[in-house]
Amino acid sequence: MMKYSPVCNWIDGRPVPFDGQHLDVISPVGGSTLSRVPLSTPAVLDSAVSAAHRVFPEWSARTIKERSQVFYAYRALLAEHEAELTELIHQENGKTADEAKAEVAKAIEVTEFACSLPQLVAGEVLEVSPGVECHVRHFPLGVVASVTPFNFPCMVPHWTIPISLCLGNCLILKPSEKVPLTAQRTAQLLHQAGLPQGAMSVVNGDRRVVEAICDHADIAAVSFVGSTAAARQVYVRAAAALKRVLALGGAKNHLVVLPDADVSSTAANVVASVTGCAGQRCMAAASLVAVGDVEPVIQRVCEEARRVAPGKSLGAVISREAKERIERSISEAEAAGAKVLVDGRGATVRGCENGFYVGPTVLDGVRPEMRIAQEEIFGPVLAILRVRDVEEALAIENASLYGNAAAVYTQNGEAAQRFVQDASAGMIGVNVGVPVPREPFGFGGWNHSRFGVGDITGKSSIAFWTQSKKVTTRWT
Numbered sequence: 001m002m003k004y005s006p007v008c009n010w011i012d013g014r015p016v017p018f019d020g021q022h023l024d025v026i027s028p029v030g031g032s033t034l035s036r037v038p039l040s041t042p043a044v045l046d047s048a049v050s051a052a053h054r055v056f057p058e059w060s061a062r063t064i065k066e067r068s069q070v071f072y073a074y075r076a077l078l079a080e081h082e083a084e085l086t087e088l089i090h091q092e093n094g095k096t097a098d099e100a101k102a103e104v105a106k107a108i109e110v111t112e113f114a115c116s117l118p119q120l121v122a123g124e125v126l127e128v129s130p131g132v133e134c135h136v137r138h139f140p141l142g143v144v145a146s147v148t149p150f151n152f153p154c155m156v157p158h159w160t161i162p163i164s165l166c167l168g169n170c171l172i173l174k175p176s177e178k179v180p181l182t183a184q185r186t187a188q189l190l191h192q193a194g195l196p197q198g199a200m201s202v203v204n205g206d207r208r209v210v211e212a213i214c215d216h217a218d219i220a221a222v223s224f225v226g227s228t229a230a231a232r233q234v235y236v237r238a239a240a241a242l243k244r245v246l247a248l249g250g251a252k253n254h255l256v257v258l259p260d261a262d263v264s265s266t267a268a269n270v271v272a273s274v275t276g277c278a279g280q281r282c283m284a285a286a287s288l289v290a291v292g293d294v295e296p297v298i299q300r301v302c303e304e305a306r307r308v309a310p311g312k313s314l315g316a317v318i319s320r321e322a323k324e325r326i327e328r329s330i331s332e333a334e335a336a337g338a339k340v341l342v343d344g345r346g347a348t349v350r351g352c353e354n355g356f357y358v359g360p361t362v363l364d365g366v367r368p369e370m371r372i373a374q375e376e377i378f379g380p381v382l383a384i385l386r387v388r389d390v391e392e393a394l395a396i397e398n399a400s401l402y403g404n405a406a407a408v409y410t411q412n413g414e415a416a417q418r419f420v421q422d423a424s425a426g427m428i429g430v431n432v433g434v435p436v437p438r439e440p441f442g443f444g445g446w447n448h449s450r451f452g453v454g455d456i457t458g459k460s461s462i463a464f465w466t467q468s469k470k471v472t473t474r475w476t
């Protein structure tokens with residue numbers, strides 16, 4: 001018996017059951033089957049795109065102030081349904097209830113940013129010669145798409161939903177097939193908030209739907225968030241079909257600890273960064289780069305990590321395959337010469353014996369050429385690399401393929417400034433291990449953590465989801 005009824009696609013303002021192939025939705029918390037999700041065909045996508053095109057003239061003709069009213073109502077519904085959304089996120093993703101609740105708060109924050117869009121897009125106008133005026137107007141692109149990953153079932157879809165819609169576009173959402181329940185509820189709540197039928201559809205499925213989105217002649221833009229390998233494929237394929245694309249990829253974030261760092265706050269902050277969301281976030285600490293003698297910090301990191309309890313303060317990882325892959329990476333690093341200071345392999349949680357848990361893990365003596373130092377592990381695993389000075393630390397950080405986040409721990413302002421200047425990442429923390437910018441500062445990395453221009457939220461999202469007209473006027 002499944003806890004939730006089968007997920008439907010949400011098309012043209014109503015749930016549409018799918019009579020083709022489905023995939024089970026498994027809860028990482030206890031390994032039970034929660035529901036099943038359609039593996040939709042391109043024909044389902046076609047029906048969603050047609051519905052979006054039908055409503056686009058009416059939705060885009062409304063003023064942005066009118067459209068924003070839908071998001072004021074939606075924001076209230078998100079707050080009203082916070083507990084229900086928190087439970088759905090916890091069940092389908094496996095993160096703790098507190099982490100799930102924080103996601104809903106972030107979705108509310110981006111919705112509030114969308115509510116402020118009328119103030120932000122208000123015009124630019126200049127008299128360019130006597131009696132001649134230029135002004136700029138922003139227009140939506142048309143029907144656009146957003147493809148999202150499993151690790152934030154609520155927050156990441158909200159990076160695009162309220163902003164793209166409020167700017168007058170119609171949206172096709174393709175959530176991760178691992179976490180379709182929160183997305184389904186989101187569509188229902190948007191409908192309840194007054195979004196017109198067809199303005200947002202949810203088409204469930206796997207990479208085949210994403211490929212159909214990339215190739216679809218009637219979709220103008222694609223936003224993607226997921227692993228670097230998939231982001232790269234989507235970027236290339238959608239751009240080849242002449243779409244506007246922003247594709248955010250994976251990460252390998254370096255936290256550089258200098259000898260003058262405050263011991264207890266640094267250790268607590270590093271451990272929170274590694275273990276939060278079970279390490280399954282693109283902003284999680286992956287490598288601690290220890291500059292000189294920072295032994296007291298490392299010792300305290302180990303003590304704090306041992307206190308983090310799977311099933312209580314540490315959520316599950318997404319699947320059995322993920323658990324096995326993470327544990328294999330730890331064993332491989334050990335075989336390559338790393339010393340396991342804290343070992344999270346084989347973790348189990350009483351009452352949730354079939355859940356997918358990996359305990360906090362700290363590996364010392366990791367060298368830059370090891371796989372664990374280079375590849376995204378996406379679990380609660382910290383690799384410690386020892387270096388002599390800041391130059392060596394920066395060289396390691398700069399050599400990473402990725403560039404989402406980087407952080408430095410120090411009490412020296414000059415050293416911090418230098419790190420901010422020279423680290424090769426889009427989001428930098430100074431004594432902050434998860435430097436997620438709050439709105440209106442947009443979210444986005446560098447290097448292979450992002451293909452395309454601009455950030456996914458914040459002011460640059462306005463440029464992504466709109467095209468401008470420059471109007472020159474003279475009345476005689």
Ligand code: NAD
Pocket residue numbers: 147148149150151152156174175176177205206207210211225226227228229230231233234248249250251281282376378404445449
């Ligand atoms: P994923 O790449 O496996 O899947 C993401 C989405 O793309 C899903 O909807 C999936 O169905 C689809 N997909 C999978 N493979 C595809 C392919 N080859 N072509 C087209 N579509 C494909 O990612 P995931 O495992 O769901 O999420 C974890 C990854 O997402 C991690 O690498 C993490 O760092 C990254 N992530 C990045 C950010 C960021 O802002 N940079 C934010 C969250 C997650």
